[in-house]
Amino acid sequence: MPKKPTNLNAKGDKNLTQKSPAEFFQDNKGIAGFENAGKSLYTTLREFIENALDAAEAIGTLPEIDIAVEEVSVSQYESLIGLKAHVRLDDELYADFESDKAKAKRLAQEAKKAAKAASAASKRGGGGKRDQAKCFYKITVKDNGKGMQHEDIPNMLGRVLSGTKYGVRQTRGKFGLGSKMALIWSKQTTGLPIRIRSALPNQSFISEYALDIDIEKNEPNIHKEAKLPNDDKWHGAELSVTIEGNWTTYRQYVLSYLRQLAIVTPYAQFRFRFVTSAATTSTAKDIDIVFRRRTDIMPALPTVTKHHPSAAKENMLLIKDLLSQTREKNLLNFLHKEFTCINKDHSSRLIQELGYGFDTDMHPSEVTDKQATRIQQLLADARFDDPDGSCLSPAGEYNLRLGIMKELGPEWIASFCAPALACGGHPLVVEACVSLGGREVKPGFNVFRFANRIPLLFEGGNDVVTRCVQRLNWNTYKIDKNNDKIGVFVSIVSTKIPFKGTSKEYIGDENNEIADAVDKAIKQCALQLRGKIVRAQVAKDRKARKKQLAKYIPDVARAVFAMLAAAADADEPPSKRARVGAALWKVDEKWETDVLERAREGEVSEAVLRAKLEEHVQRSDHEQALEFAMQNNKDGLSELMYLVPKTPEHEYLPEIRSGSCAFRFLKAAELR
Numbered sequence: 001m002p003k004k005p006t007n008l009n010a011k012g013d014k015n016l017t018q019k020s021p022a023e024f025f026q027d028n029k030g031i032a033g034f035e036n037a038g039k040s041l042y043t044t045l046r047e048f049i050e051n052a053l054d055a056a057e058a059i060g061t062l063p064e065i066d067i068a069v070e071e072v073s074v075s076q077y078e079s080l081i082g083l084k085a086h087v088r089l090d091d092e093l094y095a096d097f098e099s100d101k102a103k104a105k106r107l108a109q110e111a112k113k114a115a116k117a118a119s120a121a122s123k124r125g126g127g128g129k130r131d132q133a134k135c136f137y138k139i140t141v142k143d144n145g146k147g148m149q150h151e152d153i154p155n156m157l158g159r160v161l162s163g164t165k166y167g168v169r170q171t172r173g174k175f176g177l178g179s180k181m182a183l184i185w186s187k188q189t190t191g192l193p194i195r196i197r198s199a200l201p202n203q204s205f206i207s208e209y210a211l212d213i214d215i216e217k218n219e220p221n222i223h224k225e226a227k228l229p230n231d232d233k234w235h236g237a238e239l240s241v242t243i244e245g246n247w248t249t250y251r252q253y254v255l256s257y258l259r260q261l262a263i264v265t266p267y268a269q270f271r272f273r274f275v276t277s278a279a280t281t282s283t284a285k286d287i288d289i290v291f292r293r294r295t296d297i298m299p300a301l302p303t304v305t306k307h308h309p310s311a312a313k314e315n316m317l318l319i320k321d322l323l324s325q326t327r328e329k330n331l332l333n334f335l336h337k338e339f340t341c342i343n344k345d346h347s348s349r350l351i352q353e354l355g356y357g358f359d360t361d362m363h364p365s366e367v368t369d370k371q372a373t374r375i376q377q378l379l380a381d382a383r384f385d386d387p388d389g390s391c392l393s394p395a396g397e398y399n400l401r402l403g404i405m406k407e408l409g410p411e412w413i414a415s416f417c418a419p420a421l422a423c424g425g426h427p428l429v430v431e432a433c434v435s436l437g438g439r440e441v442k443p444g445f446n447v448f449r450f451a452n453r454i455p456l457l458f459e460g461g462n463d464v465v466t467r468c469v470q471r472l473n474w475n476t477y478k479i480d481k482n483n484d485k486i487g488v489f490v491s492i493v494s495t496k497i498p499f500k501g502t503s504k505e506y507i508g509d510e511n512n513e514i515a516d517a518v519d520k521a522i523k524q525c526a527l528q529l530r531g532k533i534v535r536a537q538v539a540k541d542r543k544a545r546k547k548q549l550a551k552y553i554p555d556v557a558r559a560v561f562a563m564l565a566a567a568a569d570a571d572e573p574p575s576k577r578a579r580v581g582a583a584l585w586k587v588d589e590k591w592e593t594d595v596l597e598r599a600r601e602g603e604v605s606e607a608v609l610r611a612k613l614e615e616h617v618q619r620s621d622h623e624q625a626l627e628f629a630m631q632n633n634k635d636g637l638s639e640l641m642y643l644v645p646k647t648p649e650h651e652y653l654p655e656i657r658s659g660s661c662a663f664r665f666l667k668a669a670e671l672r
């Protein structure tokens with residue numbers, strides 16, 4: 001309903017009105033990923049699941065997340081909103097009265113109609129919902145995370161742009177918007193409140209709330225608040241909303257999202273259930289899948305960091321904000337403590353460079369607006385080291401590989417982690433894996449994108465990763481881009497991912513630093529794979545040669561033995577012709593006499609010759625293979641294996657070699 005304008009100035013323009021953030025996002029749901037019923041169902045799940053992961057990781061707990069999507073029939077929905085609260089005394093009085101026979105007939109017709117609509121929708125694809133009846137779903141996500149303070153719950157979940165994840169730290173959530181968008185969508189489509197149960201670790205009670213949002217005031221509207229006993233010492237949160245959705249068209253997206261989440265978070269366990277409405281007689285569409293945890297090793301927690309000085313390039317107001325908030329007492333410490341990559345010496349040199357009017361002892365509150373602009377200019381123009389990225393928590397090559405092996409089972413896989421770089425003043429790390437082959441992988445490119453360990457499923461064509469994949473000349477790496485089953489996985493983590501829009505769907509291609517880092521990471525993986533491909537080709541050729549040689553062994557053994565036997569019988573060395581035929585041209589005479597003697601005594605037989613030849617072919621094959629691998633090591637012919645240290649302190653052995661392989665132990669830092 002259009003809002004009555006609030007006149008802000010009695011004398012001014014009557015149309016001058018103000019909107020609350022909640023109203024803005026209600027009117028522009030699309031920018032937050034709520035453009036239609038199907039997409040809204042997907043985004044609601046995504047927002048809840050990502051909050052659940054953030055909450056468990058924040059307390060270092062291995063995430064265990066239960067996700068349920070329950071279909072709600074129209075009649076169930078009506079009773080939820082209290083429309084059928086009245087218990088009928090005389091059914092036959094009502095227009096919708098139907099006999100048992102009529103009811104059975106109607107249900108059969110409805111089932112037929114629903115099947116027809118679903119098949120039409122899946123043919124149409126996308127999120128269209130024209131001529132379909134409205135469908136409602138109850139979405140519940142339960143985690144074992146840190147929970148929320150009782151008093152904070154209404155503001156956290158009922159006030160747009162409120163959250164605990166602002167600041168310079170890597171988190172999946174950022175805007176303080178996602179769950180409120182789900183609530184706005186539920187308010188608009190079903191009018192039902194969000195239900196929350198939550199407990200902090202070691203809290204004796206469970207907070208229970210039902211609330212919705214006053215969109216005009218951007219305020220929580222509490223329907224129910226209670227504290228229940230927490231006898232099981234549970235901690236975490238359980239959020240539940242009932243919304244209009246479209247499962248048929250977004251089912252595939254939800255399942256792909258979960259599968260990709262399992263790849264990038266193999267240390268989490270997800271259980272996903274889809275339950276058809278009780279009114280539907282068939283349960284054939286029900287789903288109950290568990291994405292099992294494959295490792296107990298979680299990446300280290302990301303830590304809060306400070307701005308990199310290059311952030312001044314992007315944000316003119318940053319210096320002024322920091323100057324007004326800082327607790328530092330002088331300019332020297334202000335630059336050193338409020339930014340990364342500026343030590344005290346560097347800070348003093350920068351202050352000298354600022355010139356007239358600045359000195360190291362100056363109090364930050366004395367800096368004028370003009371001087372703040374001068375500081376901003378200098379920081380934007382000066383050169384600084386890249387941040388070290390230690391505040392970030394990338395998925396890790398081990399976790400990525402494990403997830404990919406588990407979900408896709410490729411034949412080959414290569415991984416690379418690029419050094420941290422500064423992007424808009426925020427540290428950013430790119431990790432990549434490229435795989436070949438695997439289950440359910442189609443020929444050509446299969447691009448999987450992750451940002452702060454969130455799978456990105458939409459807008460693939462515009463994303464920096466897809467663009468880099470398309471630009472790369474895959475032939476150089478002996479990879480056939482049309483026929484090979486190529487999996488490209490790129491995970492980007494940062495304290496601020498430069499998403500396009502608030503729906504966190506893709507990262508644009510225009511940032512050269514990110515594009516270069518992605519390009520480099522993919523190329524490094526492709527290079528490793530080229531080594532494996534070359535090695536496999538060489539191994540194949542060797543096998544063919546060995547097979548070919550082995551084929552001739554019986555004939556050669558027979559011919560050589562026949563010649564030896566004839567020479568031994570005749571008591572004289574073989575003729576020159578026979579020597580050439582048997583490749584004995586250059587053997588010395590003593591050896592020859594010795595062999596003839598042994599042939600006479602039966603020590604050298606055809607079987608012995610055959611066994612010796614087989615042994616020789618086998619040995620030279622191994623020697624050639626190892627020689628080739630050692631010579632071509634740079635080309636990626638060595639295979640990286642990741643060993644998880646059992647203790648923080650462990651010793652690295654030197655290289656170990658055997659006849660057919662060599663082990664070289666490297667520390668993670670030496671791999672880069």
Ligand SMILES: Nc1ncnc2c1ncn2[C@@H]1O[C@H](COP(=O)(O)OP(=O)(O)OP(=O)(O)O)[C@@H](O)[C@H]1O
Pocket residue numbers: 047051052055143145146147148156157162163164165172173174175176177178179180236237238
């Ligand atoms: N499952 C949960 N466990 C603990 N805290 C939660 C949970 N879900 C939400 N919160 C709290 O509520 C806040 C608001 O969540 P919301 O989804 O609205 O935004 P966000 O996750 O901060 O950012 P974004 O809009 O980018 O997702 C979060 O910052 C978090 O503190």
